[in-house]
Amino acid sequence: MAPKVLVSDKLSETAVQIFRDRGIDVDYLPDVGKDKEKLAEIIGQYDGLAIRSATKVTPSLLEHATNLKVVGRAGIGTDNVDKEASSKKGVIVMNTPFGNMITTAEHAIAMMFAVARQIPEADASTQAGKWEKSKFMGVELTHKTLGVIGAGNIGGIVCDRARGLKMKVIAFDPFLSEEKAEKMQIEKVELEDLLKRADFITLHVPLTDGTRNILSAENLAKTKKGVRIINCARGGLVDEAALAELLKSGHVAGAAFDVFSEEPAKENPLFGLPNVVCTPHLGASTTEAQENVALQVAEQMSDYLLTGAVSNALNMxxxxxxxxxxxxxxxxxxxxxxxxxxxxxxxxxxxxxxxxxxxxxxxxxxxxxxxxxxxxxxxxxxxxxxxxxxxxxxxxxxxxxxxxxxxxxxxxxxxxxxxxxxxxxxxxxxxxxxxxxxxxxxxxxxxxxxxxGEHMLYTTNEDVPGIIGKLGTLLGDHKVNLANFTLGRSAQGAEAIAISYLDEALDDSVVKALKDTGLFRQVKPLEFDQA
The missing domain is CATH 3.30.1330.90 (D-3-phosphoglycerate dehydrogenase; domain 3)
Known part of the structure; x- marks a missing residue:
């Protein structure tokens, strides 16, 4: 029987077709993810669930997901999936971390340009009929020092693009080796050094206990005067209230944020401040990226359901x-x-x-x-x-x-x-x-x-003559057929063990009869799944 997948958020038709082409039975219901009751009602039918951000995979939903084996998130963030509850239910959680790497990196570069040249404010001023050339004095990126916090997949692309802009790139990343940094033609530094030297700081790390508030009030105070800060990674990496105060004081010259500690961000300490550029979590929002992650999640889920191959799983x-x-x-x-x-x-x-x-x-x-x-x-x-x-x-x-x-x-x-x-x-x-x-x-x-084999019997006994014959005779008397039999001993006259592969499971009466002989120290029927 073909595996069955539910697509509960909007995914491209091409991605849905991948499931069909791979022989998977797929239901495309792009609005059901917003209807918790309906989703809970139907989820028990499915082996796989393909989602974006609208569907919430909660412990209560998982209680109804009796056949679910895999959840695939088209995108990086899986905040809408309870991974601990999924793991306890034995459900693999996959994401697609590589489908939107370039898009997110490009957005960080675009935000860096925007804050360096005050483009959004200059645009608003000009379209309002003003002509304030002297008000919007920007800075060049060429020869400036870019501090990259997190030089992994996305951060690495930002480093490469920044080098193309003739910037000096320094990076703080505990997992970055000196050899890798040399190959990337960047300088590996400690966080303290980065804070002191960087003209621009961009963040590209996940939100963990170790990275939460990595730009705290204390660390922000250590930054170079006139620094500009870009966050297109995750809300919660920067103390936004502390940053707002430093923007007001002029210590920080500008900030560009695509992510916020609370989203949707209706209010934020950064809103309304001069030379602050804000976008509504657009890092992955290009047509190419949305298509890429949709295709990727369809391929990954199909591979797992059909071949057992696991890629980009967060709990496996x-x-x-x-x-x-x-x-x-x-x-x-x-x-x-x-x-x-x-x-x-x-x-x-x-x-x-x-x-x-x-x-x-x-x-x-x-x-x-x-x-x-x-x-x-x-x-x-x-x-x-x-x-x-x-x-x-x-x-x-x-x-x-x-x-x-x-x-x-x-x-x-x-x-x-x-x-x-x-x-x-x-x-x-x-x-x-x-x-x-x-x-x-x-x-x-x-x-x-x-x-x-599927049905086996494990016995131990003292290594004395007659045990094997007694075992075989007793099993034969109870119409139990031996498919295979193996024995061994630690030494002559010491402990011996036997493993019998049987054609059928032993019932309790046979086990009792073996124990009643007094010849066996242990009599243990065993069952092994052959699937």
């Missing part, structure tokens, strides 16, 4: 279509390993330690971790998936550690997981054979070679 590691093909068996074995541990563990889990060896260590470990953790959590929370599992683990205070190592044994690669509980440690390792099928290769340090 990205996995390309190529990775999804190669990693499919490894993601499956990671899930089986986790599921074995989850079914065997009854006491609270304190820590999950995961070792990736050889070939497995070269893959997307975040995605493998998500599959493994989901496997562990499923016996406790059946609705859990790769998106929600890390959130649930974090809420429970479970510590997760990951280690990579080069190939260290007979297998080209393997995954080993050790779970630490309040009472014990339990470990299991697995690999993928050349046939693409997952195998368990070690349990509790005992080497085995067990194919993973």
């Amino acid at each position: 590691p990205s996995v390309t279509a190529e990775e999804a093909k190669v990693m499919g068996p490894w993601i499956k074995v990671a899930g089986h390993l986790g599921n074995f541990i989850g079914q065997m563990t009854e006491e609270p889990i304190k820590a999950i330690n995961i070792l990736y060896d050889g070939e497995a260590s070269t893959m997307n470990l975040e995605a493998l971790n998500c599959s493994l953790i989901a496997g562990i959590m499923k016996p406790i929370s059946p609705e859990v998936n790769m998106v929600s599992a890390p959130v649930i683990a974090r809420e429970r205070g479970i510590q997760i550690s990951t280690t990579r190592q080069e190939q260290s044994g007979a297998f080209e690669g393997y995954i080993k997981v050790t779970v630490v509980t309040t009472k014990r440690e339990r470990s299991i390792a697995g690999t993928v054979f050349s046939d693409g099928k997952p195998r368990f290769i070690q349990i509790k340090g005992i080497n085995i070679d067990a194919e993973v």
Whole structure:
């Protein structure tokens, strides 16, 4: 059955057609996003939801979204999506951070020109019949120092454009390496240095706890007299009230803002001040950008629903279509390993330690971790998936550690997981054979070679003669057929384990009969999803 997607905000017809061309059943209802009741009424039918900014993805809406797997936001900002609630429901949240990069960067450059030459005020004056040439004395951008706070995707484009304008570009970005700065032909500096030296300051960082009020009253006071400040990134990065006071005093010569701490901005301390240019969050508002992000979100959502490829997700590691093909068996074995541990563990889990060896260590470990953790959590929370599992683990205070190592044994690669509980440690390792099928290769340090089936039986016993015969006879007496059987032991006469792959699930009477023999220390039926 084809996946079904709802487009609840205005998206281009070309984007909607992408869903259809990819074989996805799509309903284009561009006004339903504004109708909370109607949206809640119909959302349960859909696997995907494509939105812009009008649709609000709230916890209450997600309660009705029983089949929803992915929300795609055509644009960068996802303030209208509750990402924590989405993660708990196992819904991937995607955005399109690259579709409007150039448009936003160009708007920042345009705003810089506008405030440098006082273009909006000069326009209003001239159209009012005045001719005030001497009133609007501007400054050149050439040879001025531009301070860029955040030299990532959009900030990097601004740096490039500014260099083309013959500006001296300095940048503050903790994630910018000296090598990258040299390649961009800009100077990497600390924030204090940028504040002192910049003639223009432009912001290009997301709003986080670390960047909120990065231009605080204290930092604004450290700026060079006559500085001009441009914010086309996010409201809340600048103390607008403090900036207004510095504009009034003349310390700051001008400001150009496309974003505000409260939007829609009906009132703001910057409004009405001389040489302040304001636009209503137009950074991404070009026909090219709106089309680009719409096409991008349609492609991303289609890729995920059809192939499992994940790109530009905010609550899930990205996995390309190529990775999804190669990693499919490894993601499956990671899930089986986790599921074995989850079914065997009854006491609270304190820590999950995961070792990736050889070939497995070269893959997307975040995605493998998500599959493994989901496997562990499923016996406790059946609705859990790769998106929600890390959130649930974090809420429970479970510590997760990951280690990579080069190939260290007979297998080209393997995954080993050790779970630490309040009472014990339990470990299991697995690999993928050349046939693409997952195998368990070690349990509790005992080497085995067990194919993973839907219905399995795990037993432990003292290594003495007659156990295998008794197990087979008892299963046969209960009409249970063995598809595969693997055993191992730690040493002669010590502990032995057996993994039986069965044609059908065991009922309680068989489990009881096995326990009643007194021969087995553990008798545990296991179920593994083969989808």
